[in-house]
Amino acid sequence: MSTFSASNFDSDRYSKSRPSYPAQFYQELSNFHKGSHHCLVDIGCGPGTATFQLRKYIPQFEEYIGCDMSSPMIKKANEKLGETSYENVRFQQSSYEDFSFLEGQKCDMITCVEAVHWFDIEKFQQVSFDSLSESGTLAIWGYIDGVLTDYPQLDNYFQDLTYGPTKMGPYWEQPGKTILKNKYKDVHIDTKLFKEVSRHTLTPDMIRSPDFRIDSEPLPIVTKMPLQGYMDYIRTWSGYHTWKQENSDKPDIVEETLNYVLENTDISDPAQEVNVAWNSFYIFARK
Numbered sequence: 001m002s003t004f005s006a007s008n009f010d011s012d013r014y015s016k017s018r019p020s021y022p023a024q025f026y027q028e029l030s031n032f033h034k035g036s037h038h039c040l041v042d043i044g045c046g047p048g049t050a051t052f053q054l055r056k057y058i059p060q061f062e063e064y065i066g067c068d069m070s071s072p073m074i075k076k077a078n079e080k081l082g083e084t085s086y087e088n089v090r091f092q093q094s095s096y097e098d099f100s101f102l103e104g105q106k107c108d109m110i111t112c113v114e115a116v117h118w119f120d121i122e123k124f125q126q127v128s129f130d131s132l133s134e135s136g137t138l139a140i141w142g143y144i145d146g147v148l149t150d151y152p153q154l155d156n157y158f159q160d161l162t163y164g165p166t167k168m169g170p171y172w173e174q175p176g177k178t179i180l181k182n183k184y185k186d187v188h189i190d191t192k193l194f195k196e197v198s199r200h201t202l203t204p205d206m207i208r209s210p211d212f213r214i215d216s217e218p219l220p221i222v223t224k225m226p227l228q229g230y231m232d233y234i235r236t237w238s239g240y241h242t243w244k245q246e247n248s249d250k251p252d253i254v255e256e257t258l259n260y261v262l263e264n265t266d267i268s269d270p271a272q273e274v275n276v277a278w279n280s281f282y283i284f285a286r287k
Contacts, residue, residue, distance in 0.1 A: 066092070136287045
């Protein structure tokens with residue numbers, strides 16, 4: 001995905017502002033996996049967010065390899081690696097089509113987080129199948145369209161900000177953004193290659209339900225952060241990055257958003273914490 005590979009993309013902000021994934025999700029993934037535990041490959045690893053969590057929460061693998069075609073992302077991942085004591089984690093600049101770093105060996109699990117919508121999905125599945133050992137796991141997951149949980153009156157505003165024709169709508173790479181927006185419903189797993197496919201989706205409307213229990217869901221991506229932190233998260237969007245490049249003479253669209261929220265809610269300070277929830281979804285499949 002070209003925006004994240006750009007030399008001026010802020011990988012540090014991306015690393016700090018993007019959400020991570022709950023421990024119960026990795027337990028769900030670990031329970032699904034029936035193969036060996038020699039090697040795990042995390043494709044489109046970005047700054048290593050999921051790679052490090054996989055190492056922490058599924059520690060049985062002998063080796064963890066994070067791959068991304070973006071040199072700024074790999075640089076940030078290696079910086080973070082230097083702050084850990086992990087000796088069996090490494091990062092590799094590589095596209096999703098290139099598993100040559102395995103040197104002819106097979107891996108036992110391939111993960112792809114918030115990235116598969118930028119790939120040729122059929123090709124990615126074939127390459128993954130070819131690179132996996134018997135009973136190996138392909139795990140794909142992601143998130144989209146966060147909301148301020150306690151302010152449903154802002155939902156339409158944020159939808160317009162993201163997809164409106166006069167806002168960021170024209171600045172997303174397609175068809176990837178639409179695939180992501182549809183929560184991977186259009187990602188069809190080839191049952192000639194993979195079996196025992198498991199899918200799950202969680203929406204903010206479900207989270208807002210009075211009887212929602214966070215511990216009953218495998219992938220609730222919910223957090224509390226300062227409102228300014230949520231604005232920083234929006235600034236990590238590829239759509240914002242492109243909008244900013246092409247509209248440098250206009251008032252910043254994220255600053256306008258911040259002012260709108262402050263003027264139309266009881267939030268009085270950008271440092272005030274807000275509850276945020278995202279649509280989340282995953283697909284597990286076994287070779």
